[in-house]
Amino acid sequence: MSHEPRLLEVRKNVLKQNDVIARGLRDRFRLQGTYVISLVSSPGSGKTTFLEKTLTLLRPHYRVAALVGDLATENDALRLARSGVPVRQITTGTLCHLEAAMVEHSLNDWNLGELDLLFIENVGNLVCPASYDLGEDLRLVLLSVTEGEDKPLKYPTIFNSADVAVITKTDLAAAVEFDDLTANANIQAVRPGMCVFKVSAKTGEGMDAFLQFLAQKHARSSQKTSV
Amino acid sequence: MHELSIAMSIVDMAQEEAERRNVRVEAVHLELGALSGVVKEALLFSFEIACDGTPLQGSRLVVKDVPIEVYCPVCNMPKILASMQWFCCPDCGAQTSEVIHGKELVITALELKQ
Numbered sequence: 001m002s003h004e005p006r007l008l009e010v011r012k013n014v015l016k017q018n019d020v021i022a023r024g025l026r027d028r029f030r031l032q033g034t035y036v037i038s039l040v041s042s043p044g045s046g047k048t049t050f051l052e053k054t055l056t057l058l059r060p061h062y063r064v065a066a067l068v069g070d071l072a073t074e075n076d077a078l079r080l081a082r083s084g085v086p087v088r089q090i091t092t093g094t095l096c097h098l099e100a101a102m103v104e105h106s107l108n109d110w111n112l113g114e115l116d117l118l119f120i121e122n123v124g125n126l127v128c129p130a131s132y133d134l135g136e137d138l139r140l141v142l143l144s145v146t147e148g149e150d151k152p153l154k155y156p157t158i159f160n161s162a163d164v165a166v167i168t169k170t171d172l173a174a175a176v177e178f179d180d181l182t183a184n185a186n187i188q189a190v191r192p193g194m195c196v197f198k199v200s201a202k203t204g205e206g207m208d209a210f211l212q213f214l215a216q217k218h219a220r221s222s223q224k225t226s227v
Numbered sequence: 228m229h230e231l232s233i234a235m236s237i238v239d240m241a242q243e244e245a246e247r248r249n250v251r252v253e254a255v256h257l258e259l260g261a262l263s264g265v266v267k268e269a270l271l272f273s274f275e276i277a278c279d280g281t282p283l284q285g286s287r288l289v290v291k292d293v294p295i296e297v298y299c300p301v302c303n304m305p306k307i308l309a310s311m312q313w314f315c316c317p318d319c320g321a322q323t324s325e326v327i328h329g330k331e332l333v334i335t336a337l338e339l340k341q
């Protein structure tokens with residue numbers, strides 16, 4: 001008797017459950033005209049600081065809200081709430097990333113129809129969040145000038161999964177001899193054509209260009225919805 | 228590290244399929260893309276832990292690596308990337324970010340106990 005292994009062919013996407021929920025969220029966001037932006041970066045790259053600034057500047061013109069994932073604390077949610085917009089915390093416990101089901105659960109009793117823009121701050125981590133679609137329209141990957149120009153080459157998967165790169169803490173660029181051209185080349189190497197913004201949430205430098213870009217994105221998406 | 232939760236999903240899905248078809252699993256075959264965000268070594272290690280105390284205890288995870296395949300707009304055909312740090316056509320050098328393969332995280336087959 002031969003011992004050829006008996007193979008039973010199946011084809012199952014391991015992340016199917018997350019993908020299905022994410023697709024549901026995306027449909028729901030589109031229907032309600034909410035443009036959704038997520039933020040990923042390594043721990044401490046400045047997601048919360050940048051987001052607080054963004055929310056504060058957008059609030060007079062748009063109906064905005066934010067969700068923030070954190071392993072254990074509510075610190076980031078409290079900081080974001082200072083902007084005056086509605087903020088919800090998702091405590092992930094031991095999980096090092098957000099999943100679509102957590103976003104869905106957190107939105108359960110929120111009336112999204114009243115929102116123009118929703119921001120989702122992921123847990124600080126350049127590895128795990130790459131695999132999980134959250135139903136967002138736009139994924140921002142942040143890179144602070146203090147963490148080195150080669151982050152994109154070390155974490156190509158997350159940079160490739162993102163739509164836009166934001167270089168943060170530019171007020172510190174000179175002190176750490178940040179090399180702009182190299183950083184840009186590295187970003188383009190792993191994600192050709194990616195749009196890059198340079199900002200300092202501390203001084204406000206570069207925020208205008210980013211906000212204009214967001215306004216355009218939002219306008220274009222709501223056009224699509226109303227057609 | 229999210230490999231443990233991924234390994235647990237793999238075990239759950241394989242077991243569900245095995246029960247439905249009334250078979251016993253010797254090994255789970257998986258396609259793993261270089262852009263899946265999952266580290267193979269960590270996944271193999273996690274799989275053993277995830278199998279513990281389930282009917283799949285002692286089974287193997289057989290991983291087939293899937294390289295990154297992009298569409299080159301100049302050559303007008305799919306190409307395999309030489310490096311994931313360099314999203315360029317390996318032949319003509321054109322930049323491309325249109326990924327065709329490499330994000331797979333797919334159970335492709337169950338190897339059955341004889």
Ligand SMILES: Nc1nc2c(ncn2[C@@H]2O[C@H](COP(=O)(O)OP(=O)(O)OP(=O)(O)O)[C@@H](O)[C@H]2O)c(=O)[nH]1
Nearest residue numbers: 042043044045046047048049124169171200201202
């Ligand atoms: N100089 C300067 N410091 C900044 C800037 N943005 C953030 N920081 C500082 O960087 C540190 C981390 O900022 P956070 O906004 O908490 O970073 P984060 O990415 O939200 O961190 P996690 O959520 O823990 O991953 C804080 O001490 C901030 O004050 C900036 O534009 N300039």
Ligand SMILES: [Mg+2]
Nearest residue numbers: 047048076121
């Ligand atoms: Mg934060």
Ligand SMILES: [Zn+2]
Nearest residue numbers: 299302316319
């Ligand atoms: Zn080519």
